[in-house]
Amino acid sequence: MGNKTETGKRAYLRYTLWFLITGAFVFGWFAVSGKSMVWKFDGVYQHFNTLVYYGKYLRKILHSLFVEHKFCVPMWDMSIGYGADILTTLNYYAIGDPLTLLSVLVPGSLTEYLYAALIILRFYLAGAAFTAYCRYHQNEETGVLLGSLVYAFSGFALFCGVRHPYFVNPMIYLPLILIGIDKIFRKEKPWLYVIMVAVSAVSNFYFFYMIVLMMVIYAVIRYLMIYKKIRIRELVPCLGTFAGWSLLGVGISLPVLLPSAMYVLGTGRMSARNYVPVLYPLAHYAKLLNDFFGVDYTMASSRYYTVMGFAPILLVALLVLLVRWKKNRELKAGWLILTVLLLIPFAGHMINGFSYVSNRWIWAYGMLLSYILVKMYPEFGKLEKKERMALLVLGCVVLPAGELILNQYATLHGWIGIGMTMLLTAKIADPKHSWQQRQTTAFFLVTTLVSVAANAYFLFSPNQTNYIGDFREQGAPYAMLTAQAQNEIIQEIGDTDTFYRYDQYGNVARENTAMQNRLYGTDFYYSVTNNAVAEFLQEMDTSNSMEQMYDGLDGRTILDRLTGVRYFIIKKEKEQYLPYGYTEKVAENKKYAVYRTDETLPFGYTYSSVISQDSWDSLKVVEKQQAMLQGAWIKRTGNTEADLPETELSFSDVTPExxxxxxxxxxxxxxxxxxxxxxxxxxxxxxxxxxxxxxxxxxxxxxxxxxxxxxxxxxxxxxxxxxxxxxxxxxxxxxxxxxxxxxxxxxxxxxxxxxxxxxxxxxxxxxxxxxxxxxxMLDEQTEARKEDQLENLVIGDNIITGDITLDQRKLLVLSLAYSTGWKAYVDGQEQTLLQTNGMFCGLKLESGKHRIKLRYQTPYLIPGLITGLFSILLCMGIALQMRKKK
Structure with a gap:
């Protein structure tokens, strides 16, 4: 089969042509089904929603710069949940990913097309990056093309790439980072490594963690290949070199990575004790052979995201690697390490950030198998007689027998994969085959195309698992976020007050739509949430089970009042779910009605007494919510007690026998x-x-x-x-x-x-x-809180201002989700902001008239920016020094 390599231009042109042909069999399902590429769950309310928001956000920054002639980067948005940091909440989804910068060019109504184009582009770039890695190591051209196609269209990419588009990003970054590692080993320029470390760290901290683990495994294997054994005089300089360049890349990323990582580490999900079994259920192992060839998307989550769906040629290449046991030891070592990790639940727990058990790193396993194909493809025609016989036994006897033994877990897709594996094995093991270049190339390319097309068919087809049915109709996603969102009816009311929130119950949840319609709601669904909000909802024992997803306050009157809920959306004929006090119907459409109450608290309300932490801890949950209408609970965080008397609490709840x-x-x-x-x-x-x-x-x-x-x-x-x-x-x-x-x-x-x-x-x-x-007692207690309130409220970008006049010392509570990023100024003097009533901000005020000003800055942003700037300058200095030496 030769050992032919090709020029870069020809390699990428061939790859592009075959990508387009193969992609037609994959992405064509969406076109012929009239479906968008927006998944109907997280796809609409998280991924697509964030891309639309990010485009508006970038255009707003440019408008302020070029039209208003001022530089302002909004860091906080009151319309995300109860208010949230923009960077740390949305970094996981869009901010930091270089590709999403294109959203600045596309209006929200057309973002659906950009969203689809970016998905296809990510697939393409994953294969192109893999091609670059293979070409760097001077591999044979047809093997590189085959490997790039099966890598770009792996089952993980087919399943996750349209479900969670940014899941494909690490497939782009890792091959380029590995090139950078090899360049450093060869004492070539390190800049590709530094840049790609920075890009992957900025793009998504979650997958960057996985990439780092794969980098370590790769670097260790490469080190042992080069130096054969560990010697201190070689190891120490090598570790120092990699540590230095790695720190430089991470340093560049810190303006985004540091705030995002610190934010995530403060969430409850990170501290939750997840169940980690010693081994997976036996059925899980029994299904792996069948899973190798296909994706059962309905079981992906329950199967720990062990999403394979590889082309059969990868299994054949792996068998060739195994029968040629004395060669390619580094590939065998890598395969053994990753396979063991795939089979042990603790590895899934560790690689998933010591959270729940998940094998979302399996894209790296797919890259290894794809590279095994690249390396083994030239060997297909060079097998000795014993190796051909061993290959035939494994591919045509052992594998079918295994599928028969595990027949209860087998599927039609699995049997087709076994059949194609047998066909490929028989062809490779045929001693009479001439291995003429064109015919052989065509055979393997066509069988690979058929394999990917079959994968797409069994995954997307309405006649099979019908994954395509989980995607929204073309044109629907943007409408669902705007005109069709339940909160659209709130806008029709025309309430011009600076601040009020809405709540709802009994409606199909459409979280995060408030951020598109510029309203203030009580729902939220992003993977990273404000820990103060999560703790408050936990203290109140709310009925939502996920800290990163909440849909209102369960219609609890006291909580709605404390959070400033003026409007309540209810499905028509479901008025029995309305909280107390919402008696005035102010709007309705075919499905929903909106009720209003004036008995709710404003953005800033006051207390003349406080609840100590010890008193708070002794209360039942039904007493805690009553207590917050009488006195302010200040969370104990060091010396932050307000200089106010203890609240004399009274409770009216009844516990019936x-x-x-x-x-x-x-x-x-x-x-x-x-x-x-x-x-x-x-x-x-x-x-x-x-x-x-x-x-x-x-x-x-x-x-x-x-x-x-x-x-x-x-x-x-x-x-x-x-x-x-x-x-x-x-x-x-x-x-x-x-x-x-x-x-x-x-x-x-x-x-x-x-x-x-x-x-x-x-x-x-x-x-x-x-x-x-x-x-x-609720109305009387509510009125007492409203006696002195913040007036002349202005909510701007990163700044909130207002005025208040008091006739005695009081505590002002602001209906603003607490964050250490907020700094408070009373009459121009900075004052400590207290975490009050669980998730809100509080200020101690003396009697008199006061001007209140709050200014927000993303926590850890400034240290990140300073370190990032220093790292860039250091890179420039090193580059100049290298040029001088050259």
Missing amino acids: YEITTEGDITISGSEYQVKEKDASITFHYQGVENCETYLVIEGLDYEGTATKFTLKIDRDNVEKKGAVYTCRNSFYSGKEDFLYNLGYHSEASSEVTLTFQQKGTYTIGKMYLSEQPMN
Whole structure:
């Protein structure tokens, strides 16, 4: 088969041609199905939403620079959740990725086309980067082309590249970084390495961590190849060289990496204790052979993201590598290391940032297999007789036998993969084959194209797994974020006040749409959330199970008042879900109605007393929410106690006694509930009170069963609530075990609440009780908080200002998510900002008239910028020094 290499121009032209042909069989599914390339879940509300937002954001910066002649980079946005840092929230999705800068050129209504183009471009660049790596090592041209195609269109790319587009970015970065490593070993210029380390670190901290681990494995193997053994006199200088260039690349990235990384480390998901088994279930291992050839997207999450779907030629190349055991030891070492990591759950836990077990690093495994194909392709025609026989046995006997033994896990796709593997194996092992170049090249290229097309067919086709059905119709995504979002009806009201929030219940969640419509809401769904908000929701035992996703405040009147909710969106004919006080209907359309209340708190409200941390810790959750309408809770963070008297708290909640009856096969033994059939239930019979909200409080909830997520349904009269709960074996688990379910406001007394367990299993509940919260005192307590409030409020880019006049010393609470990035100034003098009422900001004020000013700056941004600038200058200095030496 020769050892022919080709010029760079020819190599990339061939790759581009075959990429376009292959891509037609992959991306064509979207065109013929009338689908956009926006996944209907995270795709709309996270990825596409962020790209639209980022385009507007960049255009706003340019407008301020060239039209208003001022340089202003907004760092905080009140319309993201309860207010959030823009950089640290959106870096994971767009900010930092060089490709997303193109969004500045495209209006939101056309971003769907840019979104699709960037997905295809990422696939293309992944293969092009792999081509560059192979060409750097002077590999044979056809092998490089085959390897680039199967790498670019691996099952991971097909599944994740359209689901989470930035998941393909590490496939672009790693080959280029590995070239940089080899350049350093060869004492060539290090700049490719430095630049790509910086780009990958800026682009996405999550995958940069994985890339670093793969870099270490690669560098160690390369070191042993070059030096054969470890000697201190060679190892120390080598480590110093790599450490220096790596630190330089990371240093350049720190303006983005440092704030983002520090933000992530403060989230609850990072500290949650995730379940890590010693081994995967036996069925998982049994399915791996079948998984090698295809992607079952419905099982990706439950299968720890072990998404392979490789072309059969990769398995054939691997078999060739194994039968030629004495050669290519570095490839064998790499394959053995990564295979062992793939088979051990702890490795998935470690490589996933010591979070839940996930093999999202499998794209690196795909790169290794693709490179094995590149190296083995010239060897296909050079096998000795014993090697051909061993290959035939493995490919035509062992593999089919294995699939037969594991037939209960086999699929049609898997059997087709086995059949194609047998065909390829037989051809390679045929001693009579002449290996004429054109015919051989055509055969392998066509079979590879057929393999990728088959993968796409089984993945996307409505007649197979119908992954295409999970994508939105063309033209739908932007409309869903804007004109079709429920909050669009709020804009129609025309309320011109500077600040108010809206809440909702019973609607299909469309998180993050407030950031497109420039409204202030109570929903949020991004992977990285403000820890103060997460802690507040945890303190309040809200019914949401994911700290990074919350859809309102469950209609809890006190919490809505504390957060400034003026408008409540409800589905028509579902008024029983309205909180207390929302009696004025101010807008409606075919689906939704909006109700207003004036009994809510403004952006800045005041307290004349505080709740100590010790008092707070002694309260039940239903008492905590009442307490915050009476006194301010200041989180203890060093010497930050307000110089105000202790609040004399009074509580009006009622905890009724009850009797329990059961329905279905359920056995109660102390705190343990053995549920032996789905939808078994328990009913609480009690004597309720009038004019109140009814809560079911569950503390210390645990579950043992087959599911990693279970659902509780709670009913009171005509109100039904459902709550999804994640176990420690689920990737969305964040350690939450306490929940309060609001069963709505009612003027008449209730007498029954039913709790239904919708999955079989053993439920352990540390404590469970009913609580009823009368509304009698709420209006009076709300008015007391509004007695002195912030006036002349202006919310600008990174700055909030207002005025307040007090006749006594008080604590001003601002309905602004707490962050250390906020600096407060009272009458021009900086003052400590206190974390108050869980997630908000507080200021101690003396009597008199005060001018309040808050200024925001992303935490760690300045140290990152200084280090980044220094690193760039250092690079320039080193480059000049190198030029002088040359």
